[in-house]
Amino acid sequence: MAISEKYSRTYHYPFSPGTTSDDRIQHEYWKCLSAIPQLVHTEKLDGENNCLSKYGVFARSHVAPTTSPWTESIRRYWQSIKHDLGNLEIFLENLYAVHSIAYSNLEHHFYVFAIRENDRWLSWEETCFYAAMLDLPVVPQIKFFDTPLVQADFEKEVLSIVKGTGALNAHDAATGEQVTMEGIVTRNAEGFPVDTFAKNVFKYVRKGHVKTSEHWTKQWKRARLKNEGGKYVDY
Numbered sequence: 001m002a003i004s005e006k007y008s009r010t011y012h013y014p015f016s017p018g019t020t021s022d023d024r025i026q027h028e029y030w031k032c033l034s035a036i037p038q039l040v041h042t043e044k045l046d047g048e049n050n051c052l053s054k055y056g057v058f059a060r061s062h063v064a065p066t067t068s069p070w071t072e073s074i075r076r077y078w079q080s081i082k083h084d085l086g087n088l089e090i091f092l093e094n095l096y097a098v099h100s101i102a103y104s105n106l107e108h109h110f111y112v113f114a115i116r117e118n119d120r121w122l123s124w125e126e127t128c129f130y131a132a133m134l135d136l137p138v139v140p141q142i143k144f145f146d147t148p149l150v151q152a153d154f155e156k157e158v159l160s161i162v163k164g165t166g167a168l169n170a171h172d173a174a175t176g177e178q179v180t181m182e183g184i185v186t187r188n189a190e191g192f193p194v195d196t197f198a199k200n201v202f203k204y205v206r207k208g209h210v211k212t213s214e215h216w217t218k219q220w221k222r223a224r225l226k227n228e229g230g231k232y233v234d235y
Helices: 029-033 069-084 124-133 151-161 194-199
Strands: 038-044 048-053 056-058 088-094 101-103 110-117 141-146 170-172 183-188 201-205
Touching: 029 151, 029 201, 038 201, 048 069, 056 069, 069 088, 088 124, 110 124, 151 183
Parallel strands: none
Antiparallel strands: 038 141, 038 183, 048 056, 048 088, 088 110, 101 170, 183 201
């Protein structure tokens, strides 16, 4: 039995090309967006989904806390905040280990993208507030916007945004060549109940961004930070 509930599955936009056989698509996304007064686009980063709660540090599974070597520093950090979390669950993108995308503008290894408290996902403003209190950055924010009015214009803008390299300057981890960002996540800027997640959070992922093999965990490399002063910088 899981200690807590893992992060909800984020549905793809129907025009997101990076879907796989087990992904889900929100075919009624326009109806959903039309009911949300304010939304925010954030950059989707290529890392591991981690969760910090009073029970420990979790990866995708919440059956037991993670013990992977690339979470060693965030687990040490968790020791200093675990008694202050209460019912907050801090979900963050762990970029400590390089996956398919390497970032040349990486200022931190851990970027918060959502916070859950009991049966509610906190608003983006609350998420940013608590992240700052914990001295953690949030994932790059692209744009705040009101309810979109024209579906074609909305899709056109999303397709334009994802042509960029992103705030952290994405590169192919294998070749070093500059590449476009992995994608974007669109969410309701306000808080919402956990059981309405599929109607409030959506994503676009570019095609073919995953290039790691099954041997990734044995050959992983630590991501270099932008302003490192030596050979090794940890949290």
